[in-house]
Amino acid sequence: MVRTVELRSDTFTLPTESMRNAMATAELGDDVWDEDPTIHRLQDRAAEMVGKEASLFVPSGTMGNLCALISHARPGQEIILEIDSHIFQNEVAGASVVGGLQLRPLDTQDGRLRPDQVGAAIRPADIHEPSTGLLCLENTHNRKGGTCLTPTQTRALCAVAHEAGFPVHLDGARVFNAAVALRVDVRELTAPVDSVMFCLSKGLSAPVGSMLAGSAAFIDHARRMRKMVGGGMRQAGVLAAAGLCALNEMVDRLADDHANARRLADGLQGLPGVEVDLSRVETNMVFGDCRPPLTAGEFIDRCREVGVLLDQASPHRWRMVTHRGVSAEDVDYAIAAVQRLLGTPALSPLRAAG
Numbered sequence: 001m002v003r004t005v006e007l008r009s010d011t012f013t014l015p016t017e018s019m020r021n022a023m024a025t026a027e028l029g030d031d032v033w034d035e036d037p038t039i040h041r042l043q044d045r046a047a048e049m050v051g052k053e054a055s056l057f058v059p060s061g062t063m064g065n066l067c068a069l070i071s072h073a074r075p076g077q078e079i080i081l082e083i084d085s086h087i088f089q090n091e092v093a094g095a096s097v098v099g100g101l102q103l104r105p106l107d108t109q110d111g112r113l114r115p116d117q118v119g120a121a122i123r124p125a126d127i128h129e130p131s132t133g134l135l136c137l138e139n140t141h142n143r144k145g146g147t148c149l150t151p152t153q154t155r156a157l158c159a160v161a162h163e164a165g166f167p168v169h170l171d172g173a174r175v176f177n178a179a180v181a182l183r184v185d186v187r188e189l190t191a192p193v194d195s196v197m198f199c200l201s202k203g204l205s206a207p208v209g210s211m212l213a214g215s216a217a218f219i220d221h222a223r224r225m226r227k228m229v230g231g232g233m234r235q236a237g238v239l240a241a242a243g244l245c246a247l248n249e250m251v252d253r254l255a256d257d258h259a260n261a262r263r264l265a266d267g268l269q270g271l272p273g274v275e276v277d278l279s280r281v282e283t284n285m286v287f288g289d290c291r292p293p294l295t296a297g298e299f300i301d302r303c304r305e306v307g308v309l310l311d312q313a314s315p316h317r318w319r320m321v322t323h324r325g326v327s328a329e330d331v332d333y334a335i336a337a338v339q340r341l342l343g344t345p346a347l348s349p350l351r352a353a354g
Helices: 017-024 037-050 061-072 115-121 151-164 175-182 186-190 216-228 237-249 254-268 296-305 328-341 349-353
Strands: 054-058 078-082 102-106 132-138 168-171 195-199 210-214 274-276 285-290 311-314 317-321
Touching: 017 237, 037 054, 037 186, 037 195, 037 210, 037 237, 054 061, 054 216, 054 237, 061 132, 061 168, 061 195, 061 210, 061 216, 102 115, 115 151, 132 151, 151 168, 151 186, 175 186, 175 195, 175 254, 210 216, 254 274, 254 285, 254 317, 254 328, 285 296, 296 311, 296 317, 296 328
Parallel strands: 078 102, 078 132, 132 168, 168 195
Antiparallel strands: 054 210, 195 210, 274 285, 285 317, 311 317
């Protein structure tokens, strides 16, 4: 029987037994009326963990980011962000469609914007140009390999924005991964920013939900924006109960995912037909490139046949993500399976070229 190793995303994590038990016994109320006690406990706990006055439970990270953007900036303003950021690449232009906001993407090698780069992108006071209304950061940076912004880098970027008079939002979908990898309290990464979104449903293993945190006044406005875009839920404490377990029980174990990602990257490095940049493996993601004529689609299809599931990032680029559902033994199986595949005539680029 073929073993299945799920490496497409950490969104495939399943709730733990303690989460299921908490969901079954959660104290509930109507959250649109702000009367769900389990939601209140989750929001208080999340705000405390990231050092903010208040937080808001939202169905998804995309909705959390959208609520932040349209709460911080007004229609016609411009948002500075990284070119491969999730907000720019993967959120269906919601900032523009819903918020009337223009996005100004800046390119980087590793997902880390530079203060001078941000400073140069700030619009002057010119009636012909949109005013800069917000800076968005991403930590960890998904499409650039799960790379981390340090506290020092975050403070420097925020200083540029704040000096120019506009706020900073952090897409921290995996910010706890960054904190664990950098061995810092997550509040060191969130203190300089004006708002932060983080996901409960990725490496933290909750089934649904993300948190948006900031000042009390900001969250009060964001709550109204959540309602506007359809995020008002009723007895959502059944989901918040799992989120509380995620925050209280699942953060420290993220280090295991990082170790497994490094183990995976080390095992794949040097194989014929693929290239893995070990310098980018900072958290729970491993990105690789296929050497022509081998394509990522062909590689992914053959890996699926032997039970190794991974995601396509571009015609020649693929991604593997470790999480609670992937053990060290699973990683070893995946490495061995890929080693066998790359030695077969069907996938060997050396034999195909010859």
